[in-house]
Amino acid sequence: MAAALVLASNALACVEFHSKITLVDGYNSAQLYDGGNQICWYYGYVGGDGLYRFTCIAANYAAIQDQNGVVQYANPGGNYRFQATASVQGDGGDYLHWDAYEYGC
Numbered sequence: 001m002a003a004a005l006v007l008a009s010n011a012l013a014c015v016e017f018h019s020k021i022t023l024v025d026g027y028n029s030a031q032l033y034d035g036g037n038q039i040c041w042y043y044g045y046v047g048g049d050g051l052y053r054f055t056c057i058a059a060n061y062a063a064i065q066d067q068n069g070v071v072q073y074a075n076p077g078g079n080y081r082f083q084a085t086a087s088v089q090g091d092g093g094d095y096l097h098w099d100a101y102e103y104g105c
Contacts, residue, residue, distance in 0.1 A: 012078065039056055071083075
């Protein structure tokens with residue numbers, strides 16, 4: 001059963017990305033979904049290198065977001081890079097919301 005799940009996750013399906021960065025302090029709350037499953041997430045502040053380095057479900061998955069909304073995502077099937085679209089939201093423009101729907105969504 002577990003082998004079937006691993007094989008199914010190797011194919012790149014629709015990748016959905018959402019990130020909400022508070023403009024006052026730079027706190028990021030973000031999620032990355034692949035094929036409808038939450039694969040990577042981030043809750044915290046930008047690293048010293050200017051990147052948000054996500055926690056993912058397994059060591060062979062990785063996601064990084066820069067402060068310009070460029071996302072780099074890797075899974076067992078390959079490496080992917082895409083640009084998320086930003087919008088300022090909240091009362092008085094409290095946070096920056098990045099969204100992306102890529103690869104067959």
